[in-house]
Amino acid sequence: xxxxxxxxxxxxxxxxxxxxxxxxxxxxxxxxxxxxxxxxxxxxxxxxxxxxxxxxxxxxxxxxxxxxxxxxxxxxxxxxxxxxxxxxxxxxxxxxxxxxxxxxxxxxx
Numbered sequence: 001x002x003x004x005x006x007x008x009x010x011x012x013x014x015x016x017x018x019x020x021x022x023x024x025x026x027x028x029x030x031x032x033x034x035x036x037x038x039x040x041x042x043x044x045x046x047x048x049x050x051x052x053x054x055x056x057x058x059x060x061x062x063x064x065x066x067x068x069x070x071x072x073x074x075x076x077x078x079x080x081x082x083x084x085x086x087x088x089x090x091x092x093x094x095x096x097x098x099x100x101x102x103x104x105x106x107x108x109x
Contacts (some may be wrong), residue, residue, distance in 0.1 A: 026072065040068040 028036050040046075046067050050060050062070070 024076065037064050037068045040071055044071050 041064050044067070046064055047060055049057050051057050060067075
């Protein structure tokens with residue numbers, strides 16, 4: 001049985017003094033490969049023909065398989081960026097919380 005394999009992404013993680021690479025491979029059985037690729041192409045609006053700058057319509061130089069791989073890579077990158085942004089926003093929110101006792105000096109008479 002043959003399989004369609006995508007090496008989806010190599011992600012390099014940098015955190016403090018820790019550095020490592022993570023290879024992600026997605027293996028799809030041949031009998032499902034066309035369905036998976038076609039589904040991604042339909043969902044993300046792959047075009048068999050594209051228009052050049054001069055207006056000429058040509059065959060898309062990006063194959064459906066390459067297009068699907070690019071979508072998967074973009075997904076991994078976007079999730080990573082999104083979570084990093086959420087973490088940064090939460091850290092900024094936490095840093096902006098001020099202890100109210102340091103804002104107003106209250107004296108009793």
